[in-house]
Amino acid sequence: MSTLNISWNANSIKCYLPITLPTSKTRVKRNGNPVATRKTSLRKGDTIEWQISYLKEHKELSELGDITKLAYENGIISGYQLKCFLNELRDYKEFFDEKYGIKKILTDELFYDFKVLSEKTPILNKYLGDGYYVSVVLRYKQRAVGYQSMIYIYIPIEEVISEDGTSLIGRTARVKEIVVWNPSKEIIFATLKAFAVASKKHNDDIQKVISIILNP
Numbered sequence: 757m758s759t760l761n762i763s764w765n766a767n768s769i770k771c772y773l774p775i776t777l778p779t780s781k782t783r784v785k786r787n788g789n790p791v792a793t794r795k796t797s798l799r800k801g802d803t804i805e806w807q808i809s810y811l812k813e814h815k816e817l818s819e820l821g822d823i824t825k826l827a828y829e830n831g832i833i834s835g836y837q838l839k840c841f842l843n844e845l846r847d848y849k850e851f852f853d854e855k856y857g858i859k860k861i862l863t864d865e866l867f868y869d870f871k872v873l874s875e876k877t878p879i880l881n882k883y884l885g886d887g888y889y890v891s892v893v894l895r896y897k898q899r900a901v902g903y904q905s906m907i908y909i910y911i912p913i914e915e916v917i918s919e920d921g922t923s924l925i926g927r928t929a930r931v932k933e934i935v936v937w938n939p940s941k942e943i944i945f946a947t948l949k950a951f952a953v954a955s956k957k958h959n960d961d962i963q964k965v966i967s968i969i970l971n972p
């Protein structure tokens with residue numbers, strides 16, 4: 757099976773992440789570019805990019821929602837901490853997608869008889885040590901006016917092990933390989949916060965996620 761799974765296992769939160777599907781929500785990147793993991797030997801500095809979700813339809817939790825719930829149920833995050841965090845999020849007044857925009861920049865360059873322009877995309881990065889970071893990236897809304905924030909977690913490849921317990925460093929990925937990752941409390945809060953600053957809608961949604969967890 758090469759699907760993404762999250763569970764409580766051996767006394768910690770375990771995320772099971774596929775790394776061989778370049779179009780999936782988890783994929784390996786090197787210097788910002790996707791890596792063909794079945795063909796390229798992995799090395800320290802490569803990161804797993806996870807476009808993490810939090811909620812499905814009908815108030816059903818997913819991914820970050822599941823992780824946060826497991827952290828709460830197993831005493832990694834207390835109810836008091838979640839309530840304080842919820843109060844903090846409610847006070848946010850400015851949001852990334854409203855305050856920032858993508859800028860077009862004109863250059864002197866020509867390509868054939870076309871002027872070359874480039875675009876400057878604002879990105880928020882929260883660095884968490886050991887090579888981890890959480891990113892909020894602005895992009896144009898699809899089929900609508902305005903901007904949309906996209907949230908990603910970056911996990912150093914040396915921080916995960918394969919399902920069979922081996923390291924990924926110095927080898928290519930196996931067929932449909934799944935890696936196991938244990939998210940820390942720090943990265944859980946940083947990711948919740950990334951959503952909360954990304955847009956008003958994401959902030960409202962994260963408030964909903966925390967309320968669902970606190971009042972099941």
Ligand code: ADE
Pocket residue numbers: 807808809810905906907908
């Ligand atoms: N909605 C659900 N998951 C998202 C993500 N990772 N970024 C932006 N919006 C989302």
